[in-house]
Amino acid sequence: xxxxxxxxxxxxxxxxxxxxxxxIGRALAECDRVFVLSWSVPELPGCPPERRAAWLxxxxxxxxxxxxxxxxxxxxxxxxxxxxxxxxxxDPRLLRRFTAWVCEAAWRVRPHAVFTSEPDAGAFxxxxxxxxxxxxxxxxxxxxxxxxxxxxxxxxxxxxxREDIHALREWIAPEVYGDFVRRAALLGGESSxxxxxxxxxxxALGTDHVPEYGRELWEARAGRLDxxxxxxIAERQVAREEAAARRARAWLFCDTSPLxxxxxxxxLFGRADPALESLAARPYDLVVLCEPDxxxxxxxxxxxxxxxxxxxxxxxxxxxxxxxxxxxxxxxxTARLSAVLRACTLTGVG
Numbered sequence: 001x002x003x004x005x006x007x008x009x010x011x012x013x014x015x016x017x018x019x020x021x022x023x024i025g026r027a028l029a030e031c032d033r034v035f036v037l038s039w040s041v042p043e044l045p046g047c048p049p050e051r052r053a054a055w056l057x058x059x060x061x062x063x064x065x066x067x068x069x070x071x072x073x074x075x076x077x078x079x080x081x082x083x084x085x086x087x088x089x090x091d092p093r094l095l096r097r098f099t100a101w102v103c104e105a106a107w108r109v110r111p112h113a114v115f116t117s118e119p120d121a122g123a124f125x126x127x128x129x130x131x132x133x134x135x136x137x138x139x140x141x142x143x144x145x146x147x148x149x150x151x152x153x154x155x156x157x158x159x160x161x162r163e164d165i166h167a168l169r170e171w172i173a174p175e176v177y178g179d180f181v182r183r184a185a186l187l188g189g190e191s192s193x194x195x196x197x198x199x200x201x202x203x204a205l206g207t208d209h210v211p212e213y214g215r216e217l218w219e220a221r222a223g224r225l226d227x228x229x230x231x232x233i234a235e236r237q238v239a240r241e242e243a244a245a246r247r248a249r250a251w252l253f254c255d256t257s258p259l260x261x262x263x264x265x266x267x268l269f270g271r272a273d274p275a276l277e278s279l280a281a282r283p284y285d286l287v288v289l290c291e292p293d294x295x296x297x298x299x300x301x302x303x304x305x306x307x308x309x310x311x312x313x314x315x316x317x318x319x320x321x322x323x324x325x326x327x328x329x330x331x332x333x334t335a336r337l338s339a340v341l342r343a344c345t346l347t348g349v350g
Contacts, residue, residue, distance in 0.1 A: 008115070009036045019153075125144035184288060200333065251344055281322070293330050
């Protein structure tokens with residue numbers, strides 16, 4: 001196996017899939033330093049630059065990754081002929097020259113190998129070599145390393161995945177797939193049926209739900225919480241969501257959100273940590289507000305009917321103030337389940 005001082009991998013990574021990972025992994029195995037470059041014009045659904053950058057950072061922390069946007073490119077001060085990101089279908093020679101210039105401008109390197117699955121790897125390496133030798137005639141040239149040319153190990157493509165990412169989820173890492181899972185937040189006053197509804201929805205769609213961490217901590221502490229616990233609860237709830245999204249399928253049902261923790265922080269302490277205020281603005285693909293039309297059930301940890309009604313009224317005010325659209329869920333459990341499942345079908349996969 002040839003060892004290279006530096007290697008390059010270029011792709012849209014929309015989304016980052018097992019085929020891409022095979023190429024990047026090969027580069028990491030054969031190079032002292034690996035540079036990964038990504039851009040897409042136009043941007044493709046579900047794969048914005050910040051998301052692609054996060055995928056690369058999580059999956060390949062050893063690689064030096066750069067996801068280009070127009071603003072990032074402008075910061076590199078390109079020459080006029082390279083002042084715009086090339087379109088995905090641009091002339092291959094322009095794409096190769098642009099790549100070579102970015103290597104020099106962004107990383108101050110001239111890689112010795114380019115790793116790819118594309119059949120034109122030789123032409124790509126030759127173009128990079130010619131560009132690099134203009135500034136450094138002693139450059140030893142760029143070697144083309146073709147990985148899984150016939151796509152037998154990873155018979156997948158970004159275009160196929162974008163058509164039905166849920167059916168083809170085995171071709172992407174859980175950390176990547178989790179960003180394509182839609183999140184539904186279930187809100188409601190105490191004893192409004194949201195916990196049982198979250199579990200029923202998950203069972204109906206063969207996916208996961210996220211239990212309410214704040215309630216677990218409340219019970220473990222026998223109802224004694226400190227102000228600092230409020231931010232901890234919200235952060236732990238969000239962390240649970242992110243972990244569960246990697247296991248879920250299409251939808252994830254969240255029994256509460258940081259907005260609920262904000263309510264309890266204000267109720268118990270009359271104030272909220274600014275970081276909690278920020279988390280309370282966390283967006284969801286669907287927000288469900290469970291109506292307080294169930295008979296109130298006192299389980300020994302709840303307050304009373306008037307508190308439930310006051311909490312519901314607070315949600316109504318807050319959702320209106322924040323201009324958050326929500327689905328009211330009322331009636332018996334079957335009616336609520338059916339209403340939310342219909343909304344999931346209209347909103348996305350379900």
